[in-house]
Amino acid sequence: MAGDSSTAAYITRETLIGGTINALFSLLFVFIVFAGQPMVAMTGSSGLLIDSLPQGLAIGLLGSFFPSFLTRNRLRKGDIETRTQLPRSPLPQQPFLRALLFALLGAALTALLFVLLYLVGEVEQLSFMVAAIVKVVWGGLLGAVVANTALRLALRDYSSQQPGISSSAQASNISY
Numbered sequence: 001m002a003g004d005s006s007t008a009a010y011i012t013r014e015t016l017i018g019g020t021i022n023a024l025f026s027l028l029f030v031f032i033v034f035a036g037q038p039m040v041a042m043t044g045s046s047g048l049l050i051d052s053l054p055q056g057l058a059i060g061l062l063g064s065f066f067p068s069f070l071t072r073n074r075l076r077k078g079d080i081e082t083r084t085q086l087p088r089s090p091l092p093q094q095p096f097l098r099a100l101l102f103a104l105l106g107a108a109l110t111a112l113l114f115v116l117l118y119l120v121g122e123v124e125q126l127s128f129m130v131a132a133i134v135k136v137v138w139g140g141l142l143g144a145v146v147a148n149t150a151l152r153l154a155l156r157d158y159s160s161q162q163p164g165i166s167s168s169a170q171a172s173n174i175s176y
Contacts, residue, residue, distance in 0.1 A: 060106025
């Protein structure tokens with residue numbers, strides 16, 4: 001892909017894919033974990049607070065690993081072209097190590113959401129349908145944010161791996 005509009009289209013497309021996939025996985029796991037329960041408790045060993053941790057971990061890990069890994073490979077093959085003047089981020093260059101950091105952040109943010117619902121919103125339980133909606137919407141939003149951030153960082157950090165692109169040739173004004 002050449003140019004700002006192609007890069008922006010790539011980011012938009014992959015962000016939407018990431019958000020959609022994570023929303024669908026969230027829906028699937030709500031049915032696996034909570035199906036048959038008319039009300040879902042916030043606390044307890046099978047409550048939403050505990051369930052939020054694996055959801056956030058999975059979204060952070062997978063939602064950042066695949067976009068980072070695929071973008072790095074696409075840049076290496078020349079399927080995507082981007083130039084940046086930004087210095088590399090302090091994140092590890094290995095997509096899986098990056099994904100572990102995103103996983104921890106995803107788990108923390110997801111737990112925070114449910115802790116706030118419980119403490120500030122004084123929500124002790126939700127109907128299955130409301131719990132499903134909350135989990136799906138959150139999964140989609142977090143998945144989109146993680147994918148978008150991972151993509152932008154991957155384009156920035158792996159742009160030097162493009163075929164035929166030298167470090168000095170990366171002085172274009174692309175913004176992302």
